Amino acid sequence: MPPTQRPRLPIEEGKLVLATNAIRIDPKLSVSRAATLYDTPRSILYRRVAGARPKAIANTSKRKLLPIEEQSLV
Template identity: 40%
Template sequence: MVQHSNESDLVLALNALRSDPKLSVRKAASHYKVSRATLQRRYHGQPARRDIRPPCQNLTSYEEETIVRYIVDLDSRAFSPRLSAVREMADRLLRDRGARRVGTNWASNFVRRRPELQTRFNRRIDYQRVLCEDPDAYRAWFSLVRNTIAKYGIDDTDIYNFDETGFAMGKMSSEMV
C-alpha cells in the first residue's frame, strides 16, 4: 500500500474508473500506485483535504475576499481601518448568518495570512505635513483624488476642503492601522 498519493495519479485512476465500469477500485489503485482508501473516498465524492474549508475557519473564501476588497478600497481613500475595525467587519458578516464571532487575534492572523494586506503605523499630522513638502507626494495625493472622483462620479459641487491627511475623524495620534 502506498502512503503518499500523487494528485495527478489519483485523477488518472478516477478517470479510468469512470470510463471502464468493469474496473474495480482495488485494481485501479494498484495499477496507478495510489492508496485504495483514498481512491475509494474520492470515487464516492469526498473532495481532497486541501479543497475542504477547515472547520475552525469561520468565514468562507468569498467573505474573506469581500473583507480584503473593502480594506483595500478604504486604504485607497487614505482611510486604513484598524485591526479592531477589521474584526468588526468579520463579526458583522458572521452575525448576518447567525454564526459565532471571531476570536480576539483573528484580525492580526487574517492580515498575516493575506499577502496583499499589512499593518503599519499611522503617523501624526506633523510628520505627514513634512512629507507633503515633496512634490511627488503632492502628485500622488492629487492623483488619488482624481481617481476617486472618476471612480465614484463625484460632482465638483460635492467636493469639500480637507487637509492632506484626508477625512480622518477620530485619529488623534499614532496608531496601528
C-alpha cells in the same frame, strides 16, 4: 500531540485524478485494481470515487481570507 498529515504532492493528486477518471470510464475496473495500476492508496481512492473532494478544496469555504489576500499579508 496528534500526528500531522503532510500535504499531497501534485504528482500524487494527479495519480488520484487519473485513477478516478479511469474507474468512471471503465465500469469493469475495480477500485483495488486501479489503485494498483496508478500506485495510489486504495482507501483514498475509494473515498474519491464515492464523491469526497480533496482536503485543499473542501476546506476553502472555512477560510477567512482568499489565498491571494493571505499572500499579500505575508
